[in-house]
Amino acid sequence: MSIALPDSVIAAEGEGDLPVLRVATALATGEVYLHGAHVTAWTPAGADPVLWVSGSARFGPGEAIRGGVPICFPWFGTGREPGLAPPAHGFARLAPWRLVAAEEHDDGAVTLTLELTAADVADVPAAAAWPHPFTATYAVTFGRELTLALTVENTGEGEISYEEALHTYLAVADVRTTTVQGLDGATYLDKAADGGPEPETQRGDVTFTAETDRVYDSAGTAVVVDESAGRRIGIDKDGSAHTVVWNPWTDKAASMPDYGDDEWPTMVCVETANALDAAITLAPGERHTMTARYAVTR
Numbered sequence: 610m611s612i613a614l615p616d617s618v619i620a621a622e623g624e625g626d627l628p629v630l631r632v633a634t635a636l637a638t639g640e641v642y643l644h645g646a647h648v649t650a651w652t653p654a655g656a657d658p659v660l661w662v663s664g665s666a667r668f669g670p671g672e673a674i675r676g677g678v679p680i681c682f683p684w685f686g687t688g689r690e691p692g693l694a695p696p697a698h699g700f701a702r703l704a705p706w707r708l709v710a711a712e713e714h715d716d717g718a719v720t721l722t723l724e725l726t727a728a729d730v731a732d733v734p735a736a737a738a739w740p741h742p743f744t745a746t747y748a749v750t751f752g753r754e755l756t757l758a759l760t761v762e763n764t765g766e767g768e769i770s771y772e773e774a775l776h777t778y779l780a781v782a783d784v785r786t787t788t789v790q791g792l793d794g795a796t797y798l799d800k801a802a803d804g805g806p807e808p809e810t811q812r813g814d815v816t817f818t819a820e821t822d823r824v825y826d827s828a829g830t831a832v833v834v835d836e837s838a839g840r841r842i843g844i845d846k847d848g849s850a851h852t853v854v855w856n857p858w859t860d861k862a863a864s865m866p867d868y869g870d871d872e873w874p875t876m877v878c879v880e881t882a883n884a885l886d887a888a889i890t891l892a893p894g895e896r897h898t899m900t901a902r903y904a905v906t907r
């Protein structure tokens with residue numbers, strides 16, 4: 610099925626010859642690859658790019674793009690059961706999503722809707738580990754705000770359970786002078802700590818002085834305060850019990866082949882997620898939507 614595109618959207622060949630949709634409106638520009646339904650760019654008019662993509666990112670079948678907004682589904686990290694990973698973070702970011710709708714709204718914002726079903730992942734090797742019927746629908750709205758809404762429907766006859774994250778890589782001038790507000794008092798699991806899985810409690814704003822890899826119990830708004838750039842990125846959300854904050858710092862950066870050794874100061878991931886004990890369980894016919902909205906302010 611070919612979908613009619615508004616004038617503000619073009620279909621093109623992107624990096625690695627992968628199909629990409631590029632949006633250009635008076636409000637913003639943006640880009641989404643069908644591979645992984647991966648949003649790789651969003652730049653509101655008059656602003657600097659908000660999403661970060663590594664200069665070493667790999668674009669190709671079987672590769673997850675390093676940067677932008679990878680979709681983690683139906684597991685997060687290594688998942689809650691043995692036998693899911695590798696790959697980390699599920700198969701959705703490796704899968705061929707389909708464009709099912711493209712709409713320009715009266716205010717000039719553009720929504721691209723992509724879909725992935727169990728049938729679409731028949732040839733994705735990692736999907737064999739989670740053999741459940743589902744339909745995932747991802748509505749991406751590029752405007753003065755970026756809105757990402759991931760809906761998963763259980764189309765089978767048994768219960769399904771999954772984890773999910775919108776693993777957003779945000780561009781910052783210097784992570785060492787960046788803070789994340791909104792998580793004060795939240796408990797978190799520190800995946801970077803040697804001390805084990807005991808939850809800790811956030812005191813004040815999150816600052817970055819070492820590898821940071823934390824899953825916060827937080828359903829509320831977070832704000833990335835990028836002091837050196839003089840801008841703030843607000844992340845408002847619905848249907849999400851966790852906020853994950855990640856920066857690999859030096860050693861982990863050096864260990865990743867698709868991430869430049871010196872790139873770590875220029876990004877921070879603030880992820881809208883339902884992981885671990887907040888995994889979503891759906892009865893047959895049920896659906897769940899997780900939404901993240903990003904806005905830039907000075």
Ligand SMILES: O=P(O)(O)OC[C@H]1O[C@@H](O)[C@H](O)[C@@H](O)[C@@H]1O
Nearest residue numbers: 697698776800822823853855880
């Ligand atoms: O390298 P990946 O699979 O894209 O994952 C990047 C990071 O993603 C984060 O969400 C995880 O908490 C980290 O542990 C992980 O290292």
